[in-house]
Amino acid sequence: MSIVLHNGCLGSDEIVNDTEETQGRSERRDAAENRQRILDAALRLFEHNGVEQVSMNQIATEAKIGPGTLYRRYRNKSELCLDLMKENIIILFENIEAHLTQNRTAPASQRLKGVLILFIRFREKKSQLLTGVEESTTTNRFRSRTQSPLYVELHQLLVGLLDEMTVTGHTPPDSVFKADMLLMALSSDSYSFQKEERGYSSEKFLEQIWLTFNFQDV
Amino acid sequence: MSIVLHNGCLGSDEIVNDTEETQGRSERRDAAENRQRILDAALRLFEHNGVEQVSMNQIATEAKIGPGTLYRRYRNKSELCLDLMKENIIILFENIEAHLTQNRTAPASQRLKGVLILFIRFREKKSQLLTGVEESTTTNRFRSRTQSPLYVELHQLLVGLLDEMTVTGHTPPDSVFKADMLLMALSSDSYSFQKEERGYSSEKFLEQIWLTFNFQDV
DNA sequence: ATAATAAACGGAGACGTCTCCACTTGTCAA
DNA sequence: TTGACAAGTGGAGACGTCTCCGTTTATTAT
Numbered sequence: 489m490s491i492v493l494h495n496g497c498l499g500s501d502e503i504v505n506d507t508e509e510t511q512g513r514s515e516r517r518d519a520a521e522n523r524q525r526i527l528d529a530a531l532r533l534f535e536h537n538g539v540e541q542v543s544m545n546q547i548a549t550e551a552k553i554g555p556g557t558l559y560r561r562y563r564n565k566s567e568l569c570l571d572l573m574k575e576n577i578i579i580l581f582e583n584i585e586a587h588l589t590q591n592r593t594a595p596a597s598q599r600l601k602g603v604l605i606l607f608i609r610f611r612e613k614k615s616q617l618l619t620g621v622e623e624s625t626t627t628n629r630f631r632s633r634t635q636s637p638l639y640v641e642l643h644q645l646l647v648g649l650l651d652e653m654t655v656t657g658h659t660p661p662d663s664v665f666k667a668d669m670l671l672m673a674l675s676s677d678s679y680s681f682q683k684e685e686r687g688y689s690s691e692k693f694l695e696q697i698w699l700t701f702n703f704q705d706v
Numbered sequence: 707m708s709i710v711l712h713n714g715c716l717g718s719d720e721i722v723n724d725t726e727e728t729q730g731r732s733e734r735r736d737a738a739e740n741r742q743r744i745l746d747a748a749l750r751l752f753e754h755n756g757v758e759q760v761s762m763n764q765i766a767t768e769a770k771i772g773p774g775t776l777y778r779r780y781r782n783k784s785e786l787c788l789d790l791m792k793e794n795i796i797i798l799f800e801n802i803e804a805h806l807t808q809n810r811t812a813p814a815s816q817r818l819k820g821v822l823i824l825f826i827r828f829r830e831k832k833s834q835l836l837t838g839v840e841e842s843t844t845t846n847r848f849r850s851r852t853q854s855p856l857y858v859e860l861h862q863l864l865v866g867l868l869d870e871m872t873v874t875g876h877t878p879p880d881s882v883f884k885a886d887m888l889l890m891a892l893s894s895d896s897y898s899f900q901k902e903e904r905g906y907s908s909e910k911f912l913e914q915i916w917l918t919f920n921f922q923d924v
Numbered sequence: 925a926t927a928a929t930a931a932a933c934g935g936a937g938a939c940g941t942c943t944c945c946a947c948t949t950g951t952c953a954a
Numbered sequence: 955t956t957g958a959c960a961a962g963t964g965g966a967g968a969c970g971t972c973t974c975c976g977t978t979t980a981t982t983a984t
Contacts, residue, residue, distance in 0.1 A: 516980055519932060543970060554934030559972060561932095625971065629847060630895035634903070661917035664904065669891055669918050677848035678890060685852070686882065699879035700887050702920035734950055737962060761940060772964030777942060843941065 523561060525551040530568055539569065539616040569620035570636070576617075577638060580610045584645070596652035597704035603645065604697070607674060608690050619676040633675070634668075643667050653704065666701070673697055741779060743769040748786055757787065757834040787838035788854070794835075795856060798828045802863070814870035815922035821863065822915070825892060826908050837894040851893070852886075861885050871922065884919070891915055 515523075529551035533542045544565055548558040562568040570577075587602045611618055624632040633639055643664075650663035672678065674697070682688045688696065733741070747769035751760045762783055766776040780786040788795075805820045829836055842850040851857055861882075868881035890896065892915070900906045906914065 516931060518980070522932085544972085545970065548934095555972075556935070556974085557933055564971085625843075628895075630899050631903070634899060662914055665900070665906075665914040666918050668896075668900070668904070669887075672890055672896060673887055677846075678886075681848050681852060682883070682886070685849070686886070688883075696880055696883040700884050700919065734961060736950070740962085762942085763940065766964095773942075774944080774965070775963055778962075782941085 519561075522551070522553055522557060525553065526558060526561065526568070527572065530572060534572075534616070539565075539620040564625060566621050566624050566632070566636075569617045570638070573614060573617050573621065576610065576614050580606065581641070595704065596649050600646070600649045600653065600703065601694075601698070603649065604674070604694060607642070608679075608694060611674075611676070611679060612690065615676070615680070619680070622676045630672075639671065643671060646670055670697075670701065673700075737779075740769070740771055740775060743771065744776060744779065744786070745790065748790060752790075752834070757783075757838040782843060784839050784842055784850070784854075787835045788856070791832060791835050791839065794828065794832050798824065799859070813922070814867050818864075818867045818871065818921065819912075819916070821867065822892070822912060825860070826897075826912060829892075829894070829897060830908065833894070833898070837898070840894045848890075857889065861889060864888055888915070888919065891918075 526547065530542070530547050533546055533550055542565075544558055545555060547568070548555045551558070562571070583606050584603055587606060588599060591599050591602065621636070621638070622633050623629075626632065634643075646667035647663045650666050654660050654663070679693065682693050682696075683690075744765065748760070748765050751764055751768055760783075762776055763773060765786070766773045769776070780789070801824050802821055805824060806817060809817050809820065839854070839856070840851050841847075844850065852861075864885035865881045868884050872878050872881070897911065900911050900914075901908075
């Protein structure tokens with residue numbers, strides 16, 4: 489599972505690229521079959537029990553394969569969820585791309601807001617799976633999050649927009665840093681905490697982000 | 707293990723309060739002894755192997771007690787780390803209190819900066835243990851982080867300062883939200899990521915936080 | 925077809941978290 | 955002192971992640 493970084497503007501189709509890097513050789517027939525079983529089993533279990541509640545073990549059992557086989561394909565649940573979200577990720581990036589070209593002449597802050605809105609919508613749509621993607625059993629949660637191609641891609645995008653927005657005259661705030669903070673603020677953990685514990689709606693949340701990061705009006 | 711919220715300004719001594727809520731009855735002798743063994747064992751193992759690498763199992767074995775006994779006292783490693791840091795937490799809050807009264811008349815933004823500096827120093831000093839405190843095996847990492855009394859206390863403090871700093875005339879950014887974001891930005895995950903992956907020094911990190919959140923100069 | 929071979933498989937097992945509960949032990953009132 | 959009993963204990967065991975490695979299977983060259 490890998491999302492291929494592309495040169496220049498977003499190429500929605502190339503973003504999610506399965507099979508190992510640059511075609512080693514096509515997938516063996518039995519392997520392909522098993523992968524489908526895994527995906528089916530996972531989806532079934534996720535729907536019945538919720539993503540959080542389902543263990544890799546259960547998935548293996550449901551798919552009637554050994555744990556080793558499951559782990560060979562997906563190092564953890566996070567990777568599996570990512571694979572299950574391929575579709576939606578592609579759509580997200582297509583939407584972003586469309587929005588970005590449509591508003592090509594608008595101020596960067598406006599384009600940024602649009603991107604954030606699209607991302608929040610995306611998050612809402614498949615919140616459980618996305619939380620699954622961002623989760624990680626192993627130590628260094630943030631580290632694994634930031635290594636995910638989804639993160640890298642979005643980060644790059646944000647850096648571009650933030651750079652454009654930099655107010656000339658002030659000390660330039662490092663856009664890389666700012667993008668990291670922004671993505672952290674938009675993470676599952678943060679988002680669901682604000683919604684559930686602090687009682688914010690999506691709109692209020694976004695508004696607060698905007699105020700906190702002190703972006704330009706509208 | 708509980709940190710008692712206090713009324714009004716910081717009462718450094720009351721912040722860390724052991725034994726269960728408001729004295730149920732004093733700890734049994736054998737229990738007290740075991741707790742000491744646990745603390746000793748944990749410290750020993752942490753020093754030799756690093757906090758991350760040590761499991762609750764190992765601690766129990768090293769302390770020569772059953773796993774059940776260990777878990778009865780500390781629901782997880784995080785709580786154990788918190789107990790191990792009591793001293794340092796008290797000192798942190800004492801320092802903050804001192805700084806706050808010393809600069810009582812200075813602008814809130816300056817006081818805030820001081821608090822952040824003290825916090826970063828605190829983090830540096832016991833980084834491993836603090837990371838341990840913020841870690842959590844269970845689902846909902848952020849949730850458990852935010853429920854920790856250390857979080858609640860700091861959050862309260864920040865809200866106070868941020869409220870003072872609110873520029874009259876702008877849309878008031880919710881200080882509770884801002885404080886959440888700030889604490890998230892200062893979390894172990896974030897801090898160590900910026901230091902190790904992005905190559906920031908403590909000073910640069912703090913500077914970027916300042917710029918990102920767009921606080922007043924100095 | 926068939927042999928060679930690399931990929932894929934499965935499950936045992938190491939190690940981890942955490943719970944449950946029958947048993948022991950400290951404490952305190954009588 | 956002693957007995958009642960809450961507090962504390964320990965370890966078996968349920969369940970989870972993840973690895974290792976001997977065996978099976980698909981593919982491809984012959």
